[in-house]
Amino acid sequence: MVVLRLIYDSILFALSSLINNKLRTFLSLLGITIGIFCIISVMATIDSIERSIRESFATLGGDILYIQKWPWGLAEEEIAEDGEYPWWKYMNRPLPKMWEAEKLKEVSTTAGYIVFGASTRQSVSYEDKSLNNSTVGIYSHEYDKARYIEIEKGRYFSQIESSIGSNVAIIGHNIAEKLYPNSDPIGKYIKIGNRKANIVGVLKKTGTETSDDGTDETVIIPLNYGKNLYNIESPNLNPYIMVTPKEGISIDMLKEEITILMRNIRKLRPMEENDFAINQPSMFTKILDRVFRMFDLGGIIIGGFAILVGGFGIANIMFVSVKERTKQIGIQKAIGAKSYLIMIQFLTEAIVLCLVGGIIGLVLVSLLMLLASSVMPFEMTLSIKNIITGTMISIIIGIISGYAPARQASKLDPVIAMNHV
Numbered sequence: 001m002v003v004l005r006l007i008y009d010s011i012l013f014a015l016s017s018l019i020n021n022k023l024r025t026f027l028s029l030l031g032i033t034i035g036i037f038c039i040i041s042v043m044a045t046i047d048s049i050e051r052s053i054r055e056s057f058a059t060l061g062g063d064i065l066y067i068q069k070w071p072w073g074l075a076e077e078e079i080a081e082d083g084e085y086p087w088w089k090y091m092n093r094p095l096p097k098m099w100e101a102e103k104l105k106e107v108s109t110t111a112g113y114i115v116f117g118a119s120t121r122q123s124v125s126y127e128d129k130s131l132n133n134s135t136v137g138i139y140s141h142e143y144d145k146a147r148y149i150e151i152e153k154g155r156y157f158s159q160i161e162s163s164i165g166s167n168v169a170i171i172g173h174n175i176a177e178k179l180y181p182n183s184d185p186i187g188k189y190i191k192i193g194n195r196k197a198n199i200v201g202v203l204k205k206t207g208t209e210t211s212d213d214g215t216d217e218t219v220i221i222p223l224n225y226g227k228n229l230y231n232i233e234s235p236n237l238n239p240y241i242m243v244t245p246k247e248g249i250s251i252d253m254l255k256e257e258i259t260i261l262m263r264n265i266r267k268l269r270p271m272e273e274n275d276f277a278i279n280q281p282s283m284f285t286k287i288l289d290r291v292f293r294m295f296d297l298g299g300i301i302i303g304g305f306a307i308l309v310g311g312f313g314i315a316n317i318m319f320v321s322v323k324e325r326t327k328q329i330g331i332q333k334a335i336g337a338k339s340y341l342i343m344i345q346f347l348t349e350a351i352v353l354c355l356v357g358g359i360i361g362l363v364l365v366s367l368l369m370l371l372a373s374s375v376m377p378f379e380m381t382l383s384i385k386n387i388i389t390g391t392m393i394s395i396i397i398g399i400i401s402g403y404a405p406a407r408q409a410s411k412l413d414p415v416i417a418m419n420h421v
Contacts, residue, residue: 028317029357031310032397036361039303040382040390041368046295048369048380063251064146064280065258067100067241069093071277093275094266097233098223101140101241103265110257112246113146115139116223118237120230124219125191126179134175135218136192138226138237146242149215154186154201157222161200165224169197173205174216190219195229197221251280307393310357311401318350318405329409330417339410346409350402351395358394362387 019025066072070090101116108114117139124134141162143149149156152173161168169190176185189196203215226232233239245254255278262276322329329342365382372380 024317024320025353028313029353029360031313032307032354032357032394033310033361033364035303035307035310035397036358036390036394037364038306039299039393040362040386041365042299042303043296043389044365044369044382044386045372045380046292046299047383047386050292052379063244065243065251065255066279067096067243067258067262068238068277068279069095069235072279090277095233095235096239096241096276100262100265104241104243104258104261107261108243108257110246110249110254112244112249113142113242114244115143115146115242116232116239117143117242118226118230118232118239120237122193122219124175124179126185126188129179131175131178131217134172136226137218137220138223138230138232139220140223143220143242146244149220150204151201152204153184154199156201162222162224165222165228167195167197167225168200168222170201170203170220171199172203172216172218175219176202192219192221192229197225255280307397310354311397314350314353314357314398314401315405317353318346318402319408321349322346322405322409325409326412326417329412330414333412333414334418342412343406343410346406347399347402350406351398354394354398354401355391358390362390365390 070093096116098116101114104111105114117137119135119137121133122136123130123132124136125131137143141157141159144156151170153176154170156170157166157168160166169192171179171185171190175190179185179190180188185199185202188199190199191197197219203218203220206215221229223232230237243254243258245251259274259278262278263274266275268275332342333339362382365386369380369382
């Protein structure tokens, strides 16, 4: 109870000291406020960027394999000695073919859905309005099952429409807004190049107000219709095969089987290298982990210097406080106050000072995040993790900065201290 009472009194005294010594308090707290502001604003910015990028990659599907000509990432042993990407190694690889996707469907025992897909950039239009460089995605029927897509209006293609190659299309949210303002596009047509397709669905918006992410600028058409418009096995359309695992099958088991089946389909000899790449979104996740670890380290170093300056400021104000209250400390010790109680008293003061500076810094960071969100193409937020981190840093800096002054106060001789002028 005595310790709790002393801590309570120390908090009140620290707050009183802040109020009574405004200039000294301002100068002392400025350092810790700037330090917390720097380190937490950097961390919050990095976290917001990381979250936005990871959400974008999540649209690729975490449990999907992409069979393609080019790999997304390389193992260290695959990189050339001079550090260059060995493009020559993959240039002559064959592109995935429709018949290969059909063969995989026949022989795979671990695959859930197998989809052949391709995409290209194309101008799309309706009446006198047009959009350049929109994405046209061409997929076999089970695309909506392999990759989750949310339809806001209308429906997905029927099996018959996909099989006979009906001229139907599903359009992205932004395309619907730009080509069909103030009207329902369902039942109308969209012109893809010089060919018309009837709109049967509109995708739910996936991007933000200031960026066109995901499928917002995409037109999706059935594979058998797309074959009439494009050479879907052309390198210009970058064809690929998407494969998802059956329920209860791990992505590693699926990858192992698909590798074996593709080697058999392409009749590769045992010692020959794979002439295809099996990509998965987790490749990007590993790269992102390394990149953002470096960013976090850089942010900690930058903010660390500012925190160091703030810590010296708090230590300085505490040494001044010990000197001003030397006589009071002597009286406390003379009437029986233990050294550890004196130490707790001054440590509590230092922690309160740092917490006040830290809270001000966090408030400034939250205001910065609100301002940044209004101009950035993604949401900037101050997370609970950032708030806890800022609070813990403030407490730790308070303990470190206050330890030396608190120890000095606790070691004072009561007789000498009471006679201090």
